[in-house]
Amino acid sequence: MRTADIFGKKTVFSLEVFPPKPDADESVIYGTLDRLSDLHPDFISVTYGAGGGKNGCKTIRIASDLISSYHTTSVAHLPCIGLKKEQAADILDQISASGIENVLALRGDIPEGGQAEGDFAHASELVSFIRENYDLNIIAACYPEVHPESKDAEEDMVHLKEKVDSGVDHLITQFFLDDRHFYGFRERAHRAGIGVPIEAGIMPVTNKKQIHRMVDLCGVELPAKFVRMLDRYGDSPEALRDAGIAYAVDQITDLAAEGVDGIHLYTMNDSNIAHRIYDAVKNII
Ligand code: FAD
Helix, strand or coil: CCHHHCECCECEEEEEECCCCCCCCCHHHHHHHHHHHCCCCCEEEECCCCCCCCCHHHHHHHHHHHHHCCCCCEEEEEECCCCCHHHHHHHHHHHHHCCCCEEEEECCCCCCCCCCCCCCCCHHHHHHHHHHHCCCEEEEEECCCCCCCCCCHHHHHHHHHHHHHCCCCEEEECCCCCHHHHHHHHHHHHHCCCCCCEEEEECCCCCHHHHHHHHHHHCCCCCHHHHHHHHHHCCCHHHHHHHHHHHHHHHHHHHHHCCCCEEEEECCCCHHHHHHHHHHHCCCC
């Protein structure tokens, strides 16, 4: 199913997983998918390492298995940085041939030390390429707190509008820890004429080191309430896990009450946390 066809009827609930590392036991991800598919998500998206490395085959295989073995709609991520058009076409041919109908078209992070060689400078160019050559539903990323490379919110929104106009069917946000960033962004997007559904990305934070790394990388603000939680529970993994789940549930509850189009849960491949969050919000979303 195309993700764009799911919106409007309900609050969409989707999950994100990443493929196993090259030398990791592949069976683990299938155990995770077994448990995640019990939640009957509207779709599961599978990340893809930037640079077109071999691990991308796993993204396509997992996204394809989700359809054939788990009867779950899937999305294959595709970062275009460093890719030539022929390489992108090769990957997109495989995606189409595998029966996957949805692609999350991304640029990917610029590698340290400068720009990678490739035919695509921005995700919008990949979106146009897919729209011109493939019959796929296209999803793209957006940033409620502004992409770290953008000068300001206005410039970021101009480029987001160009990207959507290139052929995007639905957007998924970077995670945020203060829902007010999402509401402000959604309003600015509507004012800019962006009419496609916007799913809110939620990252349950259960590990102190991980959150500091993610916040540095993604330019996400740590609200005072969140910092108090980290200070109080950060040294106890069990307590931080409970508090992080409660925080995510609180965010989702508020977003659902405010009529969010969908919730995209960054599961970090932890099916227990996804289950606990889903159990707490299943009658809300
Ligand atoms: P773009 O839309 O190209 O935007 C990047 C920057 O360029 C922004 O500052 C934008 O304003 C600016 N820009 C855009 N167009 C122009 C233009 N014409 N002129 C000047 N500036 C412009 N990364 C992975 O490697 N693999 C994944 O699987 C993955 N999944 C993700 C899923 C989600 C939901 C999100 C939010 C991010 C994901 N990422 C992934 C990370 C993403 O690749 C990075 O955030 C990357 O830095 C930007 O990607 P983008 O597609 O948003 O880029």
